Amino acid sequence: AQKVTQAQTEISVVEKEDVTLDCVYETRDTTYYLFWYKQPPSGELVFLIRRNSFDEQNEISGRYSWNFQKSTSSFNFTITASQVVDSAVYFCALSEAVRGDYKLSFGAGTTVTVRA
Amino acid sequence: DTAVSQTPKYLVTQMGNDKSIKCEQNLGHDTMYWYKQDSKKFLKIMFSYNNKELIINETVPNRFSPKSPDKAHLNLHINSLELGDSAVYFCASSQGTSDEETQYFGPGTRLLVL
Secondary structure, three states, X not given: OOOEEOOOOEEEEEOOOOEEEOOEEOOOOOOOEEEEEEEOOOOOOEEEEEEEOOOOOOEEEXXXXXXXXXXXXXXXXXXXXXXXXXXXXXXXXXXXXXXXXXXXXXXXXXXEEEEO | XXXXXXXOOEEEEOOOOOEEEEEEEOOOOOEEEEEXXXXXXXXXXXXXXXXXXXXXXXXXXXXXXXXXXXXXXXXXXXXXXXXXXXXXXXXXXXOOEOOEOOOEEOOOEEEEEO
């Protein structure tokens, strides 16, 4: 069963539009961690944010904001006033403890294209 | 001063060959990982090592063998390469504790098996 679902495969917006990426996760653990990573066209995976299961505060970092709602098992990501440089594949991931180690389960990714 | 580095960046080889990918991290982390990203961009964990000990071994063919000579290095050796092994392989590292287990990724190795 898929643990992380990113229902949006592709999103295309015009520069300066806001874009929200949905992420729904599934876990039986009470302690877990959620992440967002960005993969630009150059291919590397860039860490954006980590949120632990006990911290439901929303977070804002510049044009990025994250909305964590435990009640709906969602961890959505919004880019405000998008720019061409935001074009990338964005991955949501869930980390659960496995025999003292942590394993990341990734969603399928959402490809964001920002047009000038 | 690269945090997680991988070599080579690109690897093109023939079916049946044996190849290795090297990974090094200078973050002082205790845990290292290998992930595979397929042609549809799906990322899946293959292995994790904590302080040179194998912790996670997903359902990966025996042709794949990780080796950790020390906690700063985790290499991936692949025997008898098959067409389906073509993918991008990412190494990652983390502190491995609950307080700080963010995984930081290397740049990836793009493997093409012909």
